[in-house]
Amino acid sequence: MKDIKSFINKRVISKLSLVVVISGSLLSGCSSSEQVAIDNSQSDIKNPPNILWIYMEDQNPWNNAWGDDTVDTPNIQKLADSGVMFTQVYQPAPVCSASRSALVTGQYQTTLNLQDHRSFRSGYNKQFLPESYKTVPELFVEAGYQTFNIGKDDYNFSYDRSRLYNAHDGIAGFQGAQDGSDFNWASKLKNKPFFGQLQLKGGKHTHFEGKNVPEVDPNEMTLPPYYVDKPATRKEWAKHYKTQVVSDIELAEIIDTLKANNLLENTAIFWFSDHGMGMLRHKQDLYDGGLNVPLIVSWPAGEQRLNQHGKVRTDLVSGLDIPATSLALAGIDVPDSYDGQDVFAAKLTPRKYVISAKDRMDFSFDRGRTVRSDNFRYIRNFHPEIPRSQPQFRDKKPFSIEFKQAFEAGTLTPVQAEYFAATKPAEELYDIANDPHQISNLVDNPDYSKVLKEHRQVLLDWIAKTDDKGAYPESDRAIKETIDLWGKKCVSWQCDSFRKRHPDAEGVKGDDYYDKMPWPDYMPKPNKAYYDKIEQLYRKSFQ
Template sequence: MNKLQLLLVFFSTLIMTVGCQKETIKPNILWIYVEDLSPEFGCYGNNIVNTPNVDELAINGVKYTNVHMPAAVCSAVRSGIITGTMPTTLGLHNHHSSRDLASAIFLPDTIKTIPELFKDAGYFTYNWGKDDYNFWYDRRNLYEGDFRSIGMYGMSGNKIDWNAREEGQPFFGQIQLYGNKHVYNRKFKEKRIRAIDPDMMEVPPYYPDSAFIRQDLANHLECIELTDREVGEIVEALRQDGLLENTYIFFISDHGMRLWRHKQFLYDSGTNVPFIIAYYGEDGKLQKGTVNNDLISGLDIGTTTLGLANIEIPSYTEGIDFLAADYQPREFIISVRDRCDFTIDRIRSVRTKEFRYIRNFYPDRPYMQPNYRDEWDISKRMHQLASEDKLGENPAKFWGNERPSEELYDVEKDPDMINNLAYSEEYLGELNRMRTTLDKWIDATDDKGQYPESVDGLRFMYNRWKEQCVNPEYDQFK
């Protein structure tokens, strides 16, 4: 073989080797996880806020408009996403469960969380911020780095980022942002980017048009702008570290904003969240700058994340990989509400493209039965207006002493979900279809919410909240 032939063989081998190495480079994946924010960013159509950084994510990825979480409170949502299963399937549906060993819920040995699956695949995994999972676990099996207990919120990872990994190791990371919870910070007015005029707010018909409501809605938008700045800082850090081109960025809120009928409730305002996947490189699986209107469950976030890393998705998961070649859109999404702190409730919902069905298992208990928000000044004002019969017709429906056992809404004609069609003859066929769908799901998944919570779990809540525990389930401890 002459020198020319040897050189040709050498360079051919080199090209093939480099090509194979490029193909086997694993992508990094980062979840930017935000608390209590509704989809009110500029890219979602809000003309008041300035959100250039989140809008840039949408330009460099896919914006999803019809994503609904499996619950509307943080711990149940996070427990569902991190396991890829409905919280009711594994008994993780009651808010802030497993906060002590006596009442602990353990995952079956056959269940591995999403970060554990990434660890098995050689990824560096971390979560900077709260976990808030409703099961008992050894955090070291899920995440690297130091952590601490933050009381009712469980464990929280200390400051850590992708730079703690070994050189060349791919990472699956999470960064938790405060979102709407920024308003609880005493220095919020100093931290916010600007004050937004409450008079610019469009008040939903389920709230009275009062100054204190307008102010809270304005604060929510101020939190959105503050969150946008934080997102920009994260993206810039990835860019500076040379990681932006090979990192899928998931931007997620756990549920809707903090107010009533949003957080903890199963209307679109509670379950529908902003969700964007961005990828700044040119070799990704996304069609950049596109909008996806498919029904997507929050459960699908974990399974799709696994799919992007070419990690096998376990058969026990209930999520769908919506970026897979054989993806088929969902026909409906189930969302659940159960005990939230000391407030015992059970609500189930079915959401299709056209309708939202809600079943209230405790119609004798008011929507606004005693709950943790009662101490807020804004809640006291609402209770005062309700006692004086000054709420107005639509808000008063939510602040009465009873509620209907069933609700049905045409989400296209009635996006605010004001007109309950469950008792209309015209919609009886749709109502029956929804009833059947929910009944079949409850049976098929053995919805654990149909069974009483453990005595130890209730006792823990009673010992924590004492006289605020007014539901009859707590009488055994009095």
């Protein structure tokens, strides 16, 4: 087995003949900022395509299409061969609810105050989008599309689901790939243009019986240097490869469904993940492992348009480009407020930077921002006093337990022990080409001072321009919601402070402590029982 970065490089090099080189005039026109202009010049579409998001959870690009042959994923390979694959796609957040909130709204979660994981889920603590704001599915509805989402929503705002998804009731699910009633989307919508989201468990698959998934030998894994070489860690690493096989099988089933209903030719498929795998230093962290995801786009009827910049794309892409591109392919104008661009636009200006954000994760309060350029990743930790290893949802996982035990026994290497340091650096800078694992911080290296200043300024400009809401503390209602959801697991100073300042709230549900927040006049509360039950669902699931 080889390092995943070398797999990607090998895959790209092997397909150089397929890459259409963007002209020098386009390259010289690159914007110096992370924001990019939207090009809607190709919006005159007589036969609009169906848009289908195959939306996996917690999955890194460890498959044949990316050059990794540890397991066989022929269907992913076939989709990549028929479409366009992107090697440098980074989601706006390394956790599901923040990332999904950004993609469904088309805008940075930090601009809309949707950045804190699993927030605004109670009657007494709500967040609404501005009155005139249109989410991605609402724009498709206005354009005459049928829309559906089979699986989790997990959005950090309150909404009338019937406005977003008009073809299928479903539920406002947050866990499980197929929450909701059965819906034969392909047969019911084959004569109507549709925008659909199919949620797959991806890296969250844990049971493989009956799925024809081969065993993956944990002893054959090559672990990255920041992990302890122990059995549970090897087993978890190997398990992620098994989930790749399941994703490949599920993809084949979806393709067969499209073929059986004569939908494949004019359906633009977006196959991608919400963020990286669930292990430490991946999910919920700002390194490539938590943010870099696979993306393949295939549209047989639109092959010429998709291929104009190459079959294998190495340019920087933000996850926010997925909604913008989806709208553009359907001939729908992309709102000026959206932060993405159509990656298939004829006059494409490649990104110079992709910015991502980390905020409260479950009951772990923190704030970090990162800038990814072609060659570097810069990270700003706004709370260096908070260790990376603060209490979090993976503490009882076997791989976390053995990692901490090795630290306490003093058997970790300095690189491995860094995860358990009492503090973390205020800034981090990594040379990706020479340090793909991002373990050698170059912040104090004078040879990289110019690079550091460049990326630092890009981030500062972005924070100011986008009004990064992560700079503002969460309200007492939000902290109470966190305590209601996670109980004694929340030992952050924010929760401790709330308990001291509000001793009368101890043991009292937030619904009984605070008044319910009213739904705005422009969006009356929908007549759906699950909106009243959602908080109880969360408490039962997590405490």
